Amino acid sequence: MRKTLYILIVGVLAFYGCDEKPKEQALNTTEVAEFQQPNIIYIMADDLTTQAISAYGGIYKDIAPTPNIDRIAKEGMLFQDVLCTNAICGPSRAAILTGNYSNLNGYYKNESGGKFDASQWTFPQEFQKNGYQTSLFGKWHLGTEPKGFDVFKYHNSAGQQGHYWNPTYNENGTNVKEKGYATNLSTNFAMNWLEKERKKDAPFMMVLQYKAPHRPWQPDKKYEQLWEDIEMPYPATFNDDYKGRELTAGDTEMTMEYFSRRDMKFEEPAHLKGKEKLKWAFYGAKKGEVVQPEGMTAEEGRKWRYQTYIKDYLACVKSVDDNIGRVLDYLDKNGLTENTIIVLTSDQGFYLGDHGFFDKRFIYEESLRMPFMVKYPKKIKAGTVNEDVITNIDFAPTLLDLANIQTTQKMQGKSFKSILEGNTPKDWKQAMYYHYYEFPYWHHVQPHYGIRTQKYTLAHFYYNIDVWELYDLEKDPQQMHNIINDPQYASIVVNLKAELKELMKKYENDKSLADFRMITDKDFGSIVDKKDDETSVQDILTNKK
Template identity: 60%
Template sequence: MNIRKNTTWFLSLLILPLFIQCSQTKEEQKPNILFIMADDHTSQAISAYGTIFGDLFTTPNIDKLADQGMLFTNVFATNAICGPSRAAILTGKYAHVNGYCKNEKGGKFNASQWTFISEFKKQGYQTALFGKWHLGSEPEDFDYYKFHVGNGQQGNYIDPVYNDNGKHIKETGYATNLTSDFFLDWMKGLRKKDKPFAALLHFKAPHRPWIRDEKYKDLFDGVEMPYPSNFNDDYKGREKTAGDTWMTMDFLNHRDSKVTPPEGLEGKALSDWTYYGNKPNQAWMPEGCTTLEEARKWKYQQYIKDYLSCIKSVDDNVGRVLDYLEENGLAENTIVVYTGDQGFYLGEHGWFDKRFMYDTSSKMPFIVRYPKEVNKKSRNKDIITNVDFAPTLLDLANIEIPADVQGHSFAQNLKGNTPNDWKQCMYYQYYEYPKWHHVQPHYGIRNQRYKLIHFYYNIDVWEFYDLEKDPQEMNNAINMPEYQNIITEMKAEIVVQQKDLGINGSLEAMRAITDADMGEVE
């Protein structure tokens, strides 16, 4: 009897089922979800998208994600403002459906409604939230959360207070680093290793007032940063819309520009001085400046250096997180998303902030890495919106998408197989007025080449842009004869989009949303 041969045969019978079981487990393993979002981070501040700053400013870790996955160039917020964009992302539904239309007097997001997080939790995922929530309500369906409180849930950059699963805790340090610390601590400790996870890592940075980490306090010293080519936009043909906002460099206040207050100020006097610049006719003059043009350039230099310094900290921490995934064997099976909650103006049109349907503010940076399904260094220019994120993540995890979700999965687009019937335009609507920044409420549609916008609150102004000929949206072509047929077709398409989305197209109903006081986030 050949004992060695029989023993080998016997062991193989024991090992083979285990091998098959392991293979099946690996094959059927659900992907992890890591959704990283930085507040007000715009694509022109990510070097993978191309910037005007050259070697002065790069984002190597975010660029690494783009190198290892897919970079999208036509992803849009359906309402370019923080809270409503976040609500749309969570629910896969437009603001008029999920109920969160504006930040100012917009009330609180109904966190008990369906979100993609609630669905992942239902499907056996461990769920967590770190950083900025900014929706007023208490998060639901998270196994663990630690989010910013104070300043209307904006939080603070230095020594911020967090809501740690219901308990308010003041932490010591810089918010961007701390938020990453808490996520990594959870990954190493509370996370159950036998369950897939769906985690939101949401940085406060680079939101106003753009306070730097000590590490970058001297970054860009002695350097004059370049200006966007349309920094000195005169708003010709757009006087009642782009030309009537409170977000030019004139509206950066003393706090924004890091000016030291005079000695002896306290209470209301100190507060008035700190926020001086927020309102019309408060275009203060920095020391050494003699003209408004010099003042605008001085303020831009302070603003852009602070903003980009905040981004450097975000990029550093993205690197920390990616390193952890790699070192712990999680990179291959984790869908990593990087985005901002909308775009942002870095001096384009002379502005800071967002809100407009113009591309610089409505277009979001969006990068996805998922080695199992997404090719490295791939690029996508399909029109996608933030309501499409939720169904896509569910689709990638082979989870059924609820019928009432308004967004559409672009899982096939991620794999390089854009469906033939993929949408050719997107619908946008902004409601908030006059605070903040005095941007007229408007709606519109955009396709690959053209954009049509209607400003409707207390004016009746239409704007039309040929994005191929005018990518910076400087020339309102609404009255140009050669475009009239296209404009007529797009006006009809707006009606179709509003009907399909369940939007009451009457101006009275839209104005009522703007005027409604739904409460403040405290």
């Protein structure tokens, strides 16, 4: 009996001992998983604006909803005040990649207005160095070959603008012409990499950047006639007369009068070739070249151009939304959703007939505000909305911080990881500095710098004019009334100029106006007469001018 009892006790202890060990191992596995580096998918559409995303509301939300993009917001955090430091494609991308303003990364203007210095540090290089698998698909648009990616396939025609149909891609150094629609193709390449090429035992960081909905707004065939039978609504500021802003907003080449034959989808004559072909296609983009069907009045033609434009633009967005849905579905089906950070953004905002405009460039809200949302189930509470001031130079340090990657690289941007987790630091920025340099190409928008707080926008347009503008965003959110000369705002102007002065010093861009004009002139040359004084911006901002 004693022997039997001894065997029984030993057996019981052995049983529980074996049981305890797997439990301990399971606990350790859970702990390891908790600190597992996340995968990151950074999605950026070109010229996508908040007005075109139904999660942000607006006049198109019921006509042209974006359910897949909205899903990222619904399951993550939607940002209302993410702002672009230089609202133009290439310079914004450079700021995002480097975490620095144009004056430090050296890329002030688009193609033909400089070139991105590919030898400098970018955040994908840091991910690659720290064991991440890295890939890039779609649009690059920096005039260089990407660095920091194990695999890349980017648009490499039309100055890296790319084409919507049958585009040429640079695939790891070799040009390849593909057949099909660019938005679908770029996603196909990304999905193929996710499914077949990436290693399953290491985290990945994938950059997926669409050409759409950039000009010339060519929809997929199945969406060409999507809204043919309806009249799209008009923005409240569609008939802006630019009173009080005649030399700035009122002196551009991005109004409804500047759409080309190509933009308006006129059928091209078959016999045209070379320069004649280009001349015919781009007729309408210059002053006095108004494109519209015969017999229309000026007002009818203006509305017709808007209707053509907005339907094509939103149809391009429709394809972007479809393809984002493909990516989200893949993550769900393959158990990757919980540990994958999804970022959805654009290089800046865009005008959809607001103020009678298309394009971007201005410090005004529609082009300044970037759509931005982040989904990361492990860290971000679903359905949250944030209204803190964040800029595109903050993206790089934040992504690195989320991946627990330490870097010695100096960046002007700051991580907002704690904001994503629901905690805004007490010392977080309350204002941002903006600077746009390109003139007169393209669209004839005056170079300007300024400050944007949550309540005010103050801007100085300086190339060959000297115009200040102030907007009270609480009383005038559509920015129709320049109140710079209103006496009741005099002290506010003084305070904003002082704050702007400090921001320009902080970001190492407190040059003279002559220096800023030289940046504009570089590559293009001096196109128009301008003042040539050496006035210090710092003196201007302290009213010593």
